[in-house]
Amino acid sequence: MSTPTTLFDKVWRAHEVHRSESGQSLLWIDRHFVHEGSFHAFNKLAERQLPVARPDLTFGIADHYVPTLTRDLAGVVDPKVRSMIEQLSRNTQQHGVALFGLDDPRQGIVHVLGPEQGLTQPGMVMVCGDSHTATHGAFGSIAFGIGASEVAHVLATQTLWQSKPKVMRITVEGQLAEGITAKDIALTWIARLGADGARGYAIEYAGEAIRSLSMEARLTLCNLSIEGGGRCGMIAPDQTTFDYLRDRPWIPQGEAFKQACAYWATLYSDPGARFDLEVTLHADEIAPTVTWGVSPEEALPIDRAVPDPEQLSDPAKARQARESLAYMGLTAGQKLTDINIDRVFIGSCTNARIEDLRAAAAVLVGQKSRVPGMVSPGSTLVKTQAEAEGLDRIFIDAGLEWRHSGCSMCVGMNGDLVASGERCASTTNRNFKGRQGPGARTHLMSPAMVAAAAVSGRLTDVRTLTAGVDSSVQATGAR
Amino acid sequence: MQPITVLDTLGVALAAANVDTDQLIPARFMKEPRSVGYGQFLLYDVRHNEQGTPDAEFILHRPNAADAEVMVSRRNFGAGSSREAAVYALVDYGFRCVVAPSFGDIFASNAVNNGLLPAVVEEDDAERLLAALGDTPAAIYVDLEKQLIRVAEVEVSFSISTVWRTKLLNGWDDIDMTRQHANTITDFAANYARQFPWTAPRLPETEIISKG
Numbered sequence: 001m002s003t004p005t006t007l008f009d010k011v012w013r014a015h016e017v018h019r020s021e022s023g024q025s026l027l028w029i030d031r032h033f034v035h036e037g038s039f040h041a042f043n044k045l046a047e048r049q050l051p052v053a054r055p056d057l058t059f060g061i062a063d064h065y066v067p068t069l070t071r072d073l074a075g076v077v078d079p080k081v082r083s084m085i086e087q088l089s090r091n092t093q094q095h096g097v098a099l100f101g102l103d104d105p106r107q108g109i110v111h112v113l114g115p116e117q118g119l120t121q122p123g124m125v126m127v128c129g130d131s132h133t134a135t136h137g138a139f140g141s142i143a144f145g146i147g148a149s150e151v152a153h154v155l156a157t158q159t160l161w162q163s164k165p166k167v168m169r170i171t172v173e174g175q176l177a178e179g180i181t182a183k184d185i186a187l188t189w190i191a192r193l194g195a196d197g198a199r200g201y202a203i204e205y206a207g208e209a210i211r212s213l214s215m216e217a218r219l220t221l222c223n224l225s226i227e228g229g230g231r232c233g234m235i236a237p238d239q240t241t242f243d244y245l246r247d248r249p250w251i252p253q254g255e256a257f258k259q260a261c262a263y264w265a266t267l268y269s270d271p272g273a274r275f276d277l278e279v280t281l282h283a284d285e286i287a288p289t290v291t292w293g294v295s296p297e298e299a300l301p302i303d304r305a306v307p308d309p310e311q312l313s314d315p316a317k318a319r320q321a322r323e324s325l326a327y328m329g330l331t332a333g334q335k336l337t338d339i340n341i342d343r344v345f346i347g348s349c350t351n352a353r354i355e356d357l358r359a360a361a362a363v364l365v366g367q368k369s370r371v372p373g374m375v376s377p378g379s380t381l382v383k384t385q386a387e388a389e390g391l392d393r394i395f396i397d398a399g400l401e402w403r404h405s406g407c408s409m410c411v412g413m414n415g416d417l418v419a420s421g422e423r424c425a426s427t428t429n430r431n432f433k434g435r436q437g438p439g440a441r442t443h444l445m446s447p448a449m450v451a452a453a454a455v456s457g458r459l460t461d462v463r464t465l466t467a468g469v470d471s472s473v474q475a476t477g478a479r
Numbered sequence: 480m481q482p483i484t485v486l487d488t489l490g491v492a493l494a495a496a497n498v499d500t501d502q503l504i505p506a507r508f509m510k511e512p513r514s515v516g517y518g519q520f521l522l523y524d525v526r527h528n529e530q531g532t533p534d535a536e537f538i539l540h541r542p543n544a545a546d547a548e549v550m551v552s553r554r555n556f557g558a559g560s561s562r563e564a565a566v567y568a569l570v571d572y573g574f575r576c577v578v579a580p581s582f583g584d585i586f587a588s589n590a591v592n593n594g595l596l597p598a599v600v601e602e603d604d605a606e607r608l609l610a611a612l613g614d615t616p617a618a619i620y621v622d623l624e625k626q627l628i629r630v631a632e633v634e635v636s637f638s639i640s641t642v643w644r645t646k647l648l649n650g651w652d653d654i655d656m657t658r659q660h661a662n663t664i665t666d667f668a669a670n671y672a673r674q675f676p677w678t679a680p681r682l683p684e685t686e687i688i689s690k691g
Contacts, residue, residue, distance in 0.1 A: 014675075017667040018660055022642045026660060028671055030678050040513065040563060048654070056680055065510075080510040124678065131561040131585055147563035147589035149653070157657045159664055163640060195497060196555040196581045229558065231584055252677040260677035295497045295558075316553075320496050413506050420529055432501040432559060434524045 004270035007236050008167045008202045011142050011267065015125045017159055024161050030124035030141075032058045032154050033110045034097070036065045036084040038129050041151035042091040052095040054158040059119060060092035060099040061110040064130075064413050068376050068403035071103050081414060095155075106249075108379020108405045111135035111349035115219060116379055118248025122237040122264040127154055132349050132429060134225040137234035138218035139241055140267045142202070144232040165231045166276035168201040169269070172209035174283035179463045181359070182217035183351060183427075183446035185209070186224035187289040187299040189281060195297040198230035201277065204269060205235050209283045215244040216355040223350045224429060227296040236268035290336060290459055291431045291444040293324030298431070299444070300336060302461045308332040327433055328441050329421070336459050339443070342422040344373030344400070344454045345436070346447055348410035351427035352378030356447040357386045360427075361394040363451035363462060370457035374401040374416070376408040398454065412437050425453035480594040482650035483623050486575055490549035490619030490630065491538045492612040497555045498522075500586060503565035517564060518572035539572075543616045551578040551608045551619075557586025557597075566593045576621050578628060578637065580605045591643045594650060596623060604635035623648055 005013075018026040032054075034041070045052070052058055065084040067076050076082040085102055092099040100107050106117060111132055114120040122140040127133060129151040136143035146160065154160050170189055190197065203225050205218075213221065218235050225233030242261050245251050252260055269275075287301035298321075300306070306325060309332060312318040325332060330339065346352065346360050357377060375395045377383035383405055386392055392402045409416040410428040412435075418424045420439025427450050428435075431442040443459060452462035508520040526537040533540050539547075550569070556579035557565060566589045569577065576596040587597040598621065600608070611630040612619070620629040623644060627636050645651070657664075672679060 018663050020642075022645065024642050026657065026664075028664075028667060037509065037562070043513070050654075084510055119680070121678065123675075129561055129563075131559065133561075145561035145585050147561050147566070147585055147592060149563060149589065149592035153653050153657065156654050157664060158668070159657060161653055161657070163642060194555075195558055196583075199555075199581055199584055226559075226585075229555070229584060250680055250682075252681055256677050256681075263675070263677075295499070295555075316496070323495070411506050413509070430499075430501065430559060432499045434505055435501045438505065438524050439529060 004272040004274070006167050006269045006273045006275065007140060007204055007234060007267055008142065011123055011125065011140070012164065014123065024163050026159050027125055027162050029127055029154050029158050029160055030057065031114070031119055031126040033114065033128035034058060034060050034088070034092070034151065035063055035110055035128070035130065036088045038148070038151055039084070039087045039091065040148035041129065041155060044148070044152035045155050050156045052097060052155050055096040057158060058097045058155065060088055060097050061113055062088055062100065062102050062107060063109045064407045064411065066102050066107070066404070066406040067414055068406050068408050068416055071404060073102060078415060105380055108381065109349045109352070109407055111219070111223060112353060112378035112382065115139065115215070116248070116381055118245055118251035121245065121251070121260070122241060123267050127160060131226045132223050134230065134233045135219050135223040135349060137222040137225070137232050138215065140234055140237035140264065142232055142234065145226065165202045166200055167204065168198060168277035168279065169204045169206055169275045171207035171278070171280045172205070172283055173207050173280060174209055175212060176209050176283045176286065179288060179448065180283070180286050181446040181448070182213055182220040184286050184289045185281070186221055186227070187291065187296065187444065188286045189279065190224065190228040190296050191289070191299040193228055193279065195227060195295045196229040198225065198228040201230055203230040203233040205233060206269070210235060211238065214355060215240055216353040219353065220350055224296070227429060237264045288446065288449050288461055288463065290449065291442070292328065292330065292336060293321070294327055294431055294433050295324070296431060296444065298324055302336055302449070302459065305333050305335045306330050329423070337461065338458065340423070340458045341371055341425045341443070341453050343371050343418060343424045344369065344450050345409045345424055345426045345428065346373070346450055347376035347378070347408050348428040349378065349407070350429040351447050352376060352382065354382050354385050356427065357382065357391050358389070360447040360451040361391040363448050363455065363465060364398040365394050367398055367455045369399045369454035371454060372399070373454060374403050374409065376403040377405045380405050400454070409436055411435065418442070425450045425459065480650040480652055483575060483594065483596055483647045485623070486548055486621040488548040488619060489543060489546050489616040490551055490612055491544060491547045491616050492609045492614065493538060493550055493552040494609050496553035497558055498552050500557055500559040500562050500565040500583065503557065504562065504568040509562060509564050513567060516571050517567040521568035521572045538614065538616070541615050545573065547616045548573055548575045549578065549619045549621055550574055551605065551612060553605060554580040554602065556582050557590070558583035561585045563589045563593070566590050566595055570595055578605065578608060591646055592653065594647065596621070596639070596647055598628065598637035598639060600628065600635055600637045607633045608635060
């Protein structure tokens with residue numbers, strides 16, 4: 001028998017075009033997504049007068065700068081924002097690259113659209129000039145974010161130089177209790193290991209709790225790998241994966257699909273495969289989790305209180321906590337459930353898939369939000385689906401805005417911003433200072449927890465709201 | 480790309496952990512073409528108040544700060560987004576090296592691709608360098624060949640991968656390097672297409688139907 005191999009190594013090896021004397025690998029890239037922000041890379045290509053090597057493997061998606069109030073480019077007030085969207089159209093057209101543009105019925109956030117269209121497949125190496133590219137690893141592919149110079153390199157050569165990262169396995173044993181989601185798993189391990197805890201590692205998520213996650217929930221979990229510093233996050237494909245992929249628009253059909261599935265089924269870590277680091281969590285330890293600070297590592301179960309820097313023995317941690325509390329406008333030792341919010345946002349590549357919207361709607365049905373807020377579906381197809389299910393009515397009746405799809409208020413590039421000093425309960429991925437707008441204060445949590453915060457006007461344990469509600473209408477992320 | 484061997488210059492201390500990419504350059508400035516110079520956007524919201532008035536106390540607004548080429552900071556520098564604009568802001572400001580106990584993965588790659596040295600030091604050594612620099616720009620010496628940094632009496636070593644060190648010492652560019660392997664890539668692509676035929680995108684023939 002050959003040496004037991006990790007899932008990561010199997011995929012890596014299949015893509016190694018060349019290995020340099022220094023040990024760097026030149027990797028073949030199966031899928032390359034570009035967006036409005038990729039203009040720097042196209043400019044680099046133009047400076048060198050180079051063509052796109054493989055336009056057939058390159059896909060353009062308008063998401064970062066798209067308006068969420070209209071699908072009409074003329075409705076974009078800021079000429080610089082409009083120009084970003086136009087540049088993407090021009091660059092993709094010039095190089096013969098397929099574009100999912102503003103008015104495309106399939107448009108969406110790249111990390112929602114890729115899986116939805118079946119462009120994302122197990123065993124691939126996928127890149128995009130966006131750090132949340134790790135999302136696609138949910139299918140058992142190696143997917144990671146790259147900078148503009150690397151985007152230019154991939155455009156020019158369809159390859160990328162990479163040093164092989166170490167591999168860590170995060171195992172979640174047991175079954176998640178009701179109300180506990182993939183978001184909570186992610187925030188829990190990041191809080192435990194730190195925002196740079198997985199730096200230098202590719203992560204494989206494994207264990208009973210992970211196997212039980214739906215495809216959507218797996219996408220959320222892998223999406224947040226970068227927030228713990230990981231190069232990428234991946235989950236071995238299984239029947240859940242194959243069932244999700246079958247009949248997706250860009251997925252092979254018939255015999256080709258069978259052939260692909262046979263290969264995909266070989267993509268798992270062999271028993272006895274060696275990992276550079278093993279981390280084990282038990283599902284019982286995971287509670288609905290929210291962030292209180294300005295780094296995703298500053299996260300706690302909802303029934304706890306924010307730290308008191310005076311009580312922290314490590315001076316570096318005390319200093320960081322003091323600064324975070326000051327920015328967030330919180331008092332040392334304040335209970336999380338005593339934190340009032342000003343706004344909610346449900347959206348982003350992390351948590352705006354149909355299951356996420358269902359989970360939020362299940363909490364909001366028949367309720368009023370005490371604060372303003374908006375819902376931006378992860379893709380236009382998710383929006384259409386949600387409308388077919390009547391979820392849009394639930395959000396609108398609760399007093400929230402039902403918007404078009406885009407990156408929206410997660411990063412504010414299109415002008416959807418949280419005002420300075422405002423506190424937002426958000427389903428997004430980063431609580432960095434100023435992420436949702438200058439001076440904005442972000443608390444990250446799952447969609448159901450954001451909905452619970454909307455209903456009560458403060459951070460709330462969703463389990464205290466939904467107790468007694470028919471459990472069949474509650475989406476928990478677990479099947 | 481301009482090679483780096485030795486930097487005998489001024490350094491500034493940015494004594495904070497998790498200086499993330501969104502702080503290094505707020506998203507709203509990323510619509511600008513590079514030609515406007517991204518240095519003006521560096522740490523914009525950290526060094527200006529809400530009205531856009533510069534904070535005179537901030538290290539980058541101290542006398543001589545414009546001549547600084549090395550920044551020393553705390554752990555997890557450049558965490559977050561893949562925006563290469565975070566590196567453009569540092570480089571356009573005049574920085575050639577950032578020293579920290581750890582860096583965001585993508586930020587570090589972006590830095591090297593733009594000739595900015597991400598020098599990794601031990602946490603204690605970062606504290607010693609920060610203390611030695613103090614709150615005004617001060618003399619600092621960085622030697623990439625010997626992998627050492629000196630501020631006054633404090634001398635520490637730093638780590639960097641051999642590949643990145645070589646690239647920075649020579650000012651090499653990846654695209655030129657890779658194009659030398661053009662034939663290998665072509666052969667690989669042909670074999671790969673035979674072995675994994677399903678990876679070739681199959682254009683949808685039918686109308687798109689939402690799968691939810």
